[in-house]
Amino acid sequence: MVSAGEFIMGTDQAREDAYPEHKIYLNAFEIDCYEVTNAQYWEFLEYIKKTNDHSKCFKGEPSNKDHTPKFWDNEYYNVPDYPVARIDWYDAYAYAAWAGKRLPTEAEWEKAARGSDGRNFPWGNEWDPARCNLSGEPKPVGSVAAGKSVYGCYDMAGGVYEWCADWYLNTYYTESPYKNPKGPDKAAKRVIRGGSRFSKPFQVRVHTRKSEQPDLFNLALGLRCAKDVKEK
Numbered sequence: 109m110v111s112a113g114e115f116i117m118g119t120d121q122a123r124e125d126a127y128p129e130h131k132i133y134l135n136a137f138e139i140d141c142y143e144v145t146n147a148q149y150w151e152f153l154e155y156i157k158k159t160n161d162h163s164k165c166f167k168g169e170p171s172n173k174d175h176t177p178k179f180w181d182n183e184y185y186n187v188p189d190y191p192v193a194r195i196d197w198y199d200a201y202a203y204a205a206w207a208g209k210r211l212p213t214e215a216e217w218e219k220a221a222r223g224s225d226g227r228n229f230p231w232g233n234e235w236d237p238a239r240c241n242l243s244g245e246p247k248p249v250g251s252v253a254a255g256k257s258v259y260g261c262y263d264m265a266g267g268v269y270e271w272c273a274d275w276y277l278n279t280y281y282t283e284s285p286y287k288n289p290k291g292p293d294k295a296a297k298r299v300i301r302g303g304s305r306f307s308k309p310f311q312v313r314v315h316t317r318k319s320e321q322p323d324l325f326n327l328a329l330g331l332r333c334a335k336d337v338k339e340k
Contacts, residue, residue, distance in 0.1 A: 109337060110259050112136040115219045116226035118281050119315040125278035126315045129226070132215050133287045138335040139212055139220045141260050142249045143268060144203060147188035149177070149195075152203045164205035170323060171197040178325055189248040191268045191330045197298045197322035200271040200331040211220070211273040212334035214299045214317075215289050221302070222314040223258035229314060230257035230264045240266035240312060241305050246328075261332075264302050265312035267332040269320075272299040276319035297321050304328035 117132045155161070156175055167175070178194040179185050185194065192216040195203075197317070205211050212220070221230050231239050231254065241247050241253035264270075274291025276299045281337055284291075291299065297319035303312030305328055310316070320329065 109136060109138050110134070110216070110220055113224065115222065115224040117218050117222075117315070121314070122310075122315065125317045126281065130280060130284075131286070132219075132284075132289060134215060135136075135288055136337040137212075137216055138337055139216065139257075139259070139261060140209075140333045142262055143188055143191040143270065143330050143332045145188060145190050146186050146190050148207075149192040149203060150188075152206050156202075156208065159175055163200075165202040166176060166198050168326060169202070173198060175199045175202055185327075187246070187248070190246045191249050191263070193226075193246070193268045193328050193330045194325045195271075196325045197271050197320075197332065199325075201273075202332045203331065207333055209333035209335045211271055211331065213276045213288075213290050214272045214301065215284075216334055217264075217301045217332075218314055219273050220259050220261050221257050229255075229312070229313065231255050232260070233249070235309050237263065237309070242266045242303075242307055242309070242312070244305055246305065260328070264314070265304055266303050266307060268302070268328045269300040269304050269318065269326075270302050271329065271331045272301055274299045276317070278317075300329060 118126045118129045120129045256262045275295035276297045277292040
C-alpha cells in the first residue's frame with residue numbers, strides 16, 4: 109500500500125510538459141508490485157471468450173472489440189511470465205476492471221515509482237543501467253530486482269510502458285489540483301509512463317511524461333493495476 113500524504117511531482121529541469129515541480133497530496137491507494145503478465149491476461153481473455161461479458165469494459169470502447177493483444181500467437185511475445193504488451197488503453201481498462209481493480213492515475217503512478225523525496229529514478233537519483241531493462245528484449249516481470257521503488261514496485265523504469273487512467277494534456281501541471289489530481293476532463297491521448305525496453309535513459313526518469321492514442325498499441329505497452337483503499 110502507498111500511504112496517504114504529499115510527494116514531489118514533476119520537475120523544473122526537463123521537458124515542458126513535466127514542468128513545474130510541485131507538491132501533490134494523494135489519499136492512500138494500493139498498486140500492484142508487478143506489471144500484469146501474459147498468463148494473467150490470458151485468464152481475462154478466456155473469460156471474455158466464454159461469456160462475452162463486456163459489462164466492465166469502458167463504455168466508449170470501439171465496437172466488436174475482443175481485447176486480444178496484437179501478435180498474441182507469436183511465441184516470442186506470449187511467454188507466460190513476460191509482461192503483457194501490445195494492448196491499447198481500452199484493453200488495459202477492461203482487464204483492470206475485470207480483476208476488481210483500476211488503472212492508476214498519473215499522479216499515483218509517479219508516487220509509486222518515485223516515493224516522496226523527488227528522486228529521478230525508482231532506485232535513486234543516479235542512472236544505473238543494471239537496474240532496469242533497456243536491452244530491447246523482453247524479460248520476465250520482476251527480473252530486475254535492484255530497480256524496484258521504495259514502495260516495492262518492480263519494472264517502473266524500462267521493460268514496457270504502462271497505461272494510466274488520465275487523459276494527457278501537456279500543460280496540465282500548471283492547473284492541476286493539489287489533492288488527488290485525475291487529469292483533464294478530455295483530450296486526444298491517454299498518459300503512458302515508465303519507458304520501455306527500447307527507451308533511452310532520460311526517457312525512464314520517473315517524472316517523464318508520454319502519451320498515446322487510446323485505440324493504438326505498440327510492442328512494449330502494457331499495464332499495472334491499482335485499487336482504492338477504503339477509509340476506516
